[in-house]
Amino acid sequence: MESTYFKRFRMEVDLGAARRPVSLPSDYRFVPWTEAVLDLHARTKFRSFRDEIDSVVFPCLGNLEGCRRLMREIRNKPGFLPQTTWLLAHGSSPETLQWCGTIQGIAERGGSGMIQNIGVVPGHRGLGLGTCLIERSLEGFRAHGLRRVALEVTAENSGAVRLYQRLGFRRIRTVYKVVDEAPVVA
Numbered sequence: 491m492e493s494t495y496f497k498r499f500r501m502e503v504d505l506g507a508a509r510r511p512v513s514l515p516s517d518y519r520f521v522p523w524t525e526a527v528l529d530l531h532a533r534t535k536f537r538s539f540r541d542e543i544d545s546v547v548f549p550c551l552g553n554l555e556g557c558r559r560l561m562r563e564i565r566n567k568p569g570f571l572p573q574t575t576w577l578l579a580h581g582s583s584p585e586t587l588q589w590c591g592t593i594q595g596i597a598e599r600g601g602s603g604m605i606q607n608i609g610v611v612p613g614h615r616g617l618g619l620g621t622c623l624i625e626r627s628l629e630g631f632r633a634h635g636l637r638r639v640a641l642e643v644t645a646e647n648s649g650a651v652r653l654y655q656r657l658g659f660r661r662i663r664t665v666y667k668v669v670d671e672a673p674v675v676a
């Protein structure tokens with residue numbers, strides 16, 4: 491079996507300093523966590539990640555069932571924080587409603603927060619929605635009394651790394667994720 495090593499950065503932001511306010515573009519709105527939206531998070535996660543490098547690094551992100559399983563795992567973690575977990579909706583009538591972004595957060599042992607997955611579906615990128623999702627989630631971490639929030643990002647996902655740097659996240663560690671590839675049977 492062949493293995494591929496993916497370089498990933500753990501990045502961290504200190505919530506001690508004041509943050510720049512951001513607002514959603516018109517027609518977008520945040521939807522708070524309830525049990526009823528678990529599947530919407532899973533579907534939005536799947537549509538955000540299915541064609542991206544992280545669906546190679548974490549194959550579960552590349553299929554809907556995997557995303558559902560992952561959402562249930564996140565929701566069942568002891569540190570799951572509903573106030574850091576948001577969906578983004580666009581449009582309001584049933585005909586125009588689109589689910590376009592997702593973020594989830596947990597409190598880690600040791601007193602820092604951890605963003606789990608952030609995704610914006612392809613047709614809605616580059617509008618500042620990723621920025622808004624992160625800022626909304628950071629507000630939730632802060633309200634919970636946490637002062638440091640971390641995330642992990644695949645090094646070659648340069649757009650995401652740049653976004654996090656712009657929002658004050660700094661690289662604190664490099665880790666490697668091993669992905670085993672099953673041999674192709676001729």
Ligand SMILES: CC(C)(COP(=O)(O)OP(=O)(O)OC[C@H]1O[C@@H](n2cnc3c(N)ncnc32)[C@H](O)[C@@H]1OP(=O)(O)O)[C@@H](O)C(=O)NCCC(=O)NCCS
Nearest residue numbers: 538542608609610615616617618619620621643650652653
């Ligand atoms: C990473 C990701 C969440 C970013 O979402 P996004 O909504 O495009 O993020 P933003 O719009 O806030 O920022 C992205 C870019 O748009 C620019 N931007 C921000 N606000 C903007 C606005 N109002 N108008 C136009 N562009 C804007 C930013 O400057 C940024 O540009 P940069 O690439 O030069 O830094 C999204 O690309 C994604 O879901 N990728 C696939 C899943 C993934 O890899 N997730 C991260 C895992 S760690």
